[in-house]
Amino acid sequence: MKALLWRDLQLAIRAGGGFGLSLAFFLIVCTLVPFGVGADGGQLSRIAAGILWVGALLSCLLSLDRIFALDHEDGSLDLLATAPLPLEGMVAIKALAHWLTTGLPLVICSPVLGILLHLPGAAYPWLVLSLTVGTPALSMLGAFGAALTVGLRRGGLLLSLLVLPLYVPTLIFGAETVRRGLMGTEVTTPLVFLAGITFATLALVPFAAAAALRVNLR
Secondary structure (H helix, E strand, C coil): CHHHHHHHHHHHHHCCCCHHHHHHHHHHHHHHHHHHHCCCHHHHHHHHHHHHHHHHHHHHHCCCCHHHHHHHHHCHHHHHHCCCCCHHHHHHHHHHHHHHHHHHHHHHHHHHHHHHCCCCHHHHHHHHHHHHHHHHHHHHHHHHHHHHHCCCCCCHHHHHHHHHHHHHHHHHHHHHHHHHHHHCCCCHHHHHHHHHHHHHHHHHHHHHHHHHHHHHCC
């Protein structure tokens, strides 16, 4: 498991489809928003939570098709499917590698980009906490979508269409957590729902993704 994780981390960094591309897209989104809606600080501070979460969500989409595609192209996926490691464990490891190279850098850099959007100081802890809790669900759900579309030529667009509706609850509760933290109101409810979604995906999605892989590898 450690060897597979280390291999995926190295491939993500060397292939250029990991944290560099996602961070660049995240920065572009947060930089372009003030040009589109105006530079008024009050207006930007009101929509900053939603923009940061939408930017993080879209950034995660960029590298989803690479979770299984490279292994499928060189035949490694067939070997991994017959390895002693259960296919469900392999899916979980690959989702973890995707989060470490995509989700975690977004969490770390989000406070810096929050400054560009005039995010008030009270919201920063909740922004980091909500992204930390919610982004693992994005990677795991993305692994499920990648498993469904593995082997399809030009399946990136189909993958996005499949995964985006599944991302909506995480987006809603993540952004709501930041907004409530900004207003100083109770944040327990959206945060609990956000954590519940993440734990549910971590528990269920590896089995669904493994089943999809078995069907596609027949």
